[in-house]
Amino acid sequence: MTHVMTPVPPIATDLPPLVIAGHGTREAEGVAVCLALVDRVRTLLPGVRVEAGFVELTPPTIDAALSSVLDGGVPHAVVVPLMIGSGGHVREDIPEAIETGKAAHPGASVVYTRHLGSPVPLVSAVRKRIATASADWSAADVTVVFVGRGCSITDANADHVRLGRVLLETGGYAGVLPAFIQVARPTVAESLSVAYCTGSRRIVVMPHYLFPGRLTSWVQAAVDEWSAGHPDAQVRVAGPVGDCPELAEVVAKRYREGSLRARTDLGSPAYLTGLLLSGRKVVAVGGGCVNRRRVPKLLAAGADVTVVAPELHPTLVELAAAGSITWRERDFQDSDLDGAWYVLATTDDPETNARVVTAAEARHTFCVRADQADLGSAWTPATGDIPGATIAVLASHNPRRSATLRNKLVELMEAADD
Incomplete structure (x- = not known):
C-alpha cells in the first residue's frame, strides 16, 4: 500500500507541527493501522499539523515529512519516534533523518522527543x-x-x-x-x-x-x-498494540513535552519565579505521599493550606489535628478553588486531576498536575536549601535530571563554604 502525503493547508497556530516517525512495513494492513493511529492523534491535538514519516519501506520518509511541515518558514517542529524501545532506529536512523529533513531550513529548530517506552497507558x-x-x-x-x-x-x-x-x-x-x-x-x-x-x-x-x-x-x-x-x-x-486510545495518548503526551521545549530557547520552558505565599490560600487536592512531601514546605512558606481528600496520609492527619491545615474530608469540588492563589492536583485519579486543572485554569490560578505535568500550568522544581538561599532546578520536565543537578549544585555550594 502506497501512502501519498496530501498537502495540508497552513494552520493558523503557533503550535509546532508534529512528525510521527514510524518504522514502515510492506504489509498493507500495517500501514493502514498506523495511519489510523495518526488520525486518532490528530483528534487529540486540535490545531496541530500532524504528519507521518517512516524509516523505511513506507513513504514518505521521515526527512521528507519533516521538510514538508517546515516549508513556508515554520520555525519549530516536533518529531516523536513511534517506537517502543530504544534500538538503532531511535538512536541513529531517526536523528539522521531529522538532520537531512531540516537541512534546507537552516533557521528551523526540531525537537526530537524520547521514545514511547512503557508508560501506564501502553x-x-x-x-x-x-x-x-x-x-x-x-x-x-x-x-x-x-x-x-x-x-x-x-x-x-x-x-x-x-x-x-x-x-x-x-x-x-x-x-x-x-x-x-x-x-x-x-x-x-x-x-x-x-x-x-x-x-x-x-x-x-x-x-x-x-x-x-x-x-x-x-x-x-x-x-x-x-x-x-x-x-x-x-x-x-494476541494481537499487537495497534490503533488504540492508549497509544494515541502517549504519542500526544510526547508531543506536548516536545512542544514546550520547541517554543523556548531557555534550558527549561518554565519561567522560574519565587511565590510569596505567606497568608495566601493554597489548595492541595489529594491526601497521599506527594502532598505529604509538599504541604509541609508550603506551610514553611507561610501558606494557608487546604487539603481536599477523603483520606489523608498520617503525616497530614497530624497537621490537620494540630490545626496547621484545613482538611475537607471529601472528594474535590470546583468551588474548593475559590480564592486560591496556587493549586496542587496530586490524586491517583487522572480524571480528578484533569478537573482540578480545568477549574484552576478557569480561575487564572496556577496549578501543578502531578501525574501529567505538561497538562498543568506550573511545575514543582527540585529544591535544596543552603544557608541563606534555596536552589531550584527545572530540567525541561525531567525530574530525575532536575534532582541530579540540584544535588550537584548543593554539593558545590557547600564545598565553597568549607
Whole structure:
C-alpha cells in the first residue's frame, strides 16, 4: 500500500507541527493501522499539523515529512519516534533523518522527543490484548510469552525484559517469559518450551509490536511450528498494540513535552519565579505521599493550606489535628478553588486531576498536575536549601535530571563554604 502525503493547508497556530516517525512495513494492513493511529492523534491535538514519516519501506520518509511541515518558514517542529524501545532506529536512523529533513531550513529548530517506552497507558493496552486472547481462561492459569523485536543493543533488550516483569506483577498471570523474534535470545520456541516444561498448557504469546507486519507474521509462524510438536498445549497469539486510545495518548503526551521545549530557547520552558505565599490560600487536592512531601514546605512558606481528600496520609492527619491545615474530608469540588492563589492536583485519579486543572485554569490560578505535568500550568522544581538561599532546578520536565543537578549544585555550594 502506497501512502501519498496530501498537502495540508497552513494552520493558523503557533503550535509546532508534529512528525510521527514510524518504522514502515510492506504489509498493507500495517500501514493502514498506523495511519489510523495518526488520525486518532490528530483528534487529540486540535490545531496541530500532524504528519507521518517512516524509516523505511513506507513513504514518505521521515526527512521528507519533516521538510514538508517546515516549508513556508515554520520555525519549530516536533518529531516523536513511534517506537517502543530504544534500538538503532531511535538512536541513529531517526536523528539522521531529522538532520537531512531540516537541512534546507537552516533557521528551523526540531525537537526530537524520547521514545514511547512503557508508560501506564501502553502497559494497559498490552494487558487488554492478552485478556482478549485469553478469552475464557483465567489469568492465573495463563503463562505469557512476551515477544520483543530483539536487537544488538543490550539496554533495549533489557527494557523488554523489565516490562515483562511489570506485566507479571500487575497482570496476575501464572508466569511471564520474555522472548525475541530477532538477534537476541531466548527465541519464541525456546520460551514456549520453558513454559511447557514448567507445566503450563495454557499459553498466550504477546507480540509486543505496535502494528501488524512481518514481525507478527514471523511470531505466528514460530508458534505454529512449535505447536505442531506439542499437541497437548493450547497456545493463543494476541494481537499487537495497534490503533488504540492508549497509544494515541502517549504519542500526544510526547508531543506536548516536545512542544514546550520547541517554543523556548531557555534550558527549561518554565519561567522560574519565587511565590510569596505567606497568608495566601493554597489548595492541595489529594491526601497521599506527594502532598505529604509538599504541604509541609508550603506551610514553611507561610501558606494557608487546604487539603481536599477523603483520606489523608498520617503525616497530614497530624497537621490537620494540630490545626496547621484545613482538611475537607471529601472528594474535590470546583468551588474548593475559590480564592486560591496556587493549586496542587496530586490524586491517583487522572480524571480528578484533569478537573482540578480545568477549574484552576478557569480561575487564572496556577496549578501543578502531578501525574501529567505538561497538562498543568506550573511545575514543582527540585529544591535544596543552603544557608541563606534555596536552589531550584527545572530540567525541561525531567525530574530525575532536575534532582541530579540540584544535588550537584548543593554539593558545590557547600564545598565553597568549607
